[in-house]
Amino acid sequence: MPDRLSFFIPRESRVHSLNPLTKLALAFSLIILAFFGPGLFLPVALYFFVLVPLSLLGKVGKEFLQTSFRLLLPLFAFLFVMQSLFYPGGETVIFSFWIFSATSEGVVFAFRTATRILVMVSSFLLLLLTTHPSTLMNDLSRRGVPASLSYIITSTLQIIPQMQARAVTIQDAQRSRGLDTGGNLINRIRSLLPLVGPLVFSSLVDVEERAIAIEARAFTLPVKKTSLIDIPDSRGEAVLRWVMAALSLMTIGYRIWLSLN
Amino acid sequence: MKLINSIKRDFNTMTLVMIPVAIAINVVIGQIVALLKLPVYLDSIGTVLVAAICGPWAGALTGTLSNIIWGLLVDPNALPWFPVALFIGFVAGWCAVAGLFRTWWKVIITGILVALAAATVSTPIQVYLYGGITASGSSFITAFLLQTGRDLITAVLSTNFLVEPIDKIATCLLAFAIIKGLSTRYLARFPRPENITM
Structure with a gap:
C-alpha cells in the first residue's frame, strides 16, 4: 500500500501556483492532441518538449520521470511484445523464431499506442504532482460544479487513509489469532471474509452519524456557500485556457475533416 | 421532470455520505484482494452496494468517481475506464429495482447482467485506446484468439465475456452478504430500502 495518499508534492514553483483549472485544461488538450493530432511522432514531441520541461519548471522532474516509468514500463513491455507478434494484418516480417514472427506493422502500432498512453498518463501525472486534489475540487466548485460532488471527492480522500489503517489493524488482529493469509487458493479465499467483514461493517456504522x-x-x-480558501486566477491564464480549448477543437475538427475525405 | 425528481429523491444525505465510504470500500478491498493474490478484482463491491440501496443513478456516480479517485491516487491508467464502472453501477441499480437483489440466486442473475454490461463497455475502450492488449493476464487469451484468426474486436469481446462473469458474480454476492448483515432500521434510512426487503 502506498505511504502517502496522493501524488501531490508541495513545493514552490511556477507550475504549482498556476490555477488548477489551467492545469486541467492543459492535460485534456494535450491528450486530445496526442490522440487526434497528425503524425506518428507528435505524442513523443509533446512529451519531450511540453511535459518534461513543465515538470522541470514545476521542480518535480525526478518524481515525474520515476512515477511514469513505474506506472508504464510493464505495460509498454507487454504491449510491444504482444503487438509485434500478434498484430492482425501485419505482413512485413522483421524476424521470426519457432512459430512466432514479429511484424513491423505491429511494432509501429505498438509505438503509436504506447506514446499516446504515455502522454495521457503523464499529463495527468503532472497535474496531480503539482495540484492537491482538494484545491482542484475547491476551484471547480467555485466555478459552479455542485458542492455535493466536491464533498464526495474530498471526503473520500480523507476516508481512504483511515480505512487503510483500519484494514492493517484488522489484518494484524486476525493473524495474531491464527488466520492464515497465505497458502493455496482456497485458503486465501477463506481468509478474505474475516478481513473484509469487520472492515466494511465498522465503516458503515459511521455513515449514519456523519x-x-x-x-x-x-x-x-x-x-450559495462561500469559500474559506482563495485560489488565485489571472486574466492571462483565462486567455491561455481559451487558446487550449480552441486548439483542441481544431484538432478534433481536423480529424473529422480527414475521415470525411 | 419526473425523471429529475426521481434522481433527486435518490440523492438524500445518507446517499451523499454513503458514496465516499463505498468508494473507499472499492479501493481498500481492491488492494486487499490484490494482496491476497486472488484471481479476481472485486474492486466494485461498494459500487454494487450503493446501486442496490440508493438506486442506479447513485450507483453510476459511485462507479465513475471510484475510477477517478483510483486514477488520482494509485494509477492514472484507470481514468479512461470510468464508463465501465459507470455501467456496472447503473446496471446493478436497475437490476435491484427490478427485484433481482432479493435472494442469492437472483443476485447471481444480477452478476451475470452486470458482467455482460462491463464486458461490452470495456471492449471499445480496450480496442481503440490500448489496441486490444492491456497489462493484465487475460490479454494472453486475447492474443491466442487473435492467433487463431479472429478479428480484434471479437477476440477482445470473447476474452471479456470469459473473464468478467466470475468477478462480477462474486462482487454482487459479497455486496448481497453485506446488505444481509445490516439491520432493517439502518437500511430504511436509504432511498430504496424496498429493493432488498422481501
Missing part, C-alpha cells in the same frame, strides 16, 4: 452531522450544518440547504 449524515446527521452534515445535515445539522445545513449542508443540504440550497444557498
Whole structure:
C-alpha cells in the first residue's frame, strides 16, 4: 500500500501556483492532441518538449520521470511484445523464431499506442504532482460544479487513509489469532471474509452519524456557500485556457475533416 | 421532470455520505484482494452496494468517481475506464429495482447482467485506446484468439465475456452478504430500502 495518499508534492514553483483549472485544461488538450493530432511522432514531441520541461519548471522532474516509468514500463513491455507478434494484418516480417514472427506493422502500432498512453498518463501525472486534489475540487466548485460532488471527492480522500489503517489493524488482529493469509487458493479465499467483514461493517456504522452531522450544518440547504480558501486566477491564464480549448477543437475538427475525405 | 425528481429523491444525505465510504470500500478491498493474490478484482463491491440501496443513478456516480479517485491516487491508467464502472453501477441499480437483489440466486442473475454490461463497455475502450492488449493476464487469451484468426474486436469481446462473469458474480454476492448483515432500521434510512426487503 502506498505511504502517502496522493501524488501531490508541495513545493514552490511556477507550475504549482498556476490555477488548477489551467492545469486541467492543459492535460485534456494535450491528450486530445496526442490522440487526434497528425503524425506518428507528435505524442513523443509533446512529451519531450511540453511535459518534461513543465515538470522541470514545476521542480518535480525526478518524481515525474520515476512515477511514469513505474506506472508504464510493464505495460509498454507487454504491449510491444504482444503487438509485434500478434498484430492482425501485419505482413512485413522483421524476424521470426519457432512459430512466432514479429511484424513491423505491429511494432509501429505498438509505438503509436504506447506514446499516446504515455502522454495521457503523464499529463495527468503532472497535474496531480503539482495540484492537491482538494484545491482542484475547491476551484471547480467555485466555478459552479455542485458542492455535493466536491464533498464526495474530498471526503473520500480523507476516508481512504483511515480505512487503510483500519484494514492493517484488522489484518494484524486476525493473524495474531491464527488466520492464515497465505497458502493455496482456497485458503486465501477463506481468509478474505474475516478481513473484509469487520472492515466494511465498522465503516458503515459511521455513515449514519456523519449524515446527521452534515445535515445539522445545513449542508443540504440550497444557498450559495462561500469559500474559506482563495485560489488565485489571472486574466492571462483565462486567455491561455481559451487558446487550449480552441486548439483542441481544431484538432478534433481536423480529424473529422480527414475521415470525411 | 419526473425523471429529475426521481434522481433527486435518490440523492438524500445518507446517499451523499454513503458514496465516499463505498468508494473507499472499492479501493481498500481492491488492494486487499490484490494482496491476497486472488484471481479476481472485486474492486466494485461498494459500487454494487450503493446501486442496490440508493438506486442506479447513485450507483453510476459511485462507479465513475471510484475510477477517478483510483486514477488520482494509485494509477492514472484507470481514468479512461470510468464508463465501465459507470455501467456496472447503473446496471446493478436497475437490476435491484427490478427485484433481482432479493435472494442469492437472483443476485447471481444480477452478476451475470452486470458482467455482460462491463464486458461490452470495456471492449471499445480496450480496442481503440490500448489496441486490444492491456497489462493484465487475460490479454494472453486475447492474443491466442487473435492467433487463431479472429478479428480484434471479437477476440477482445470473447476474452471479456470469459473473464468478467466470475468477478462480477462474486462482487454482487459479497455486496448481497453485506446488505444481509445490516439491520432493517439502518437500511430504511436509504432511498430504496424496498429493493432488498422481501
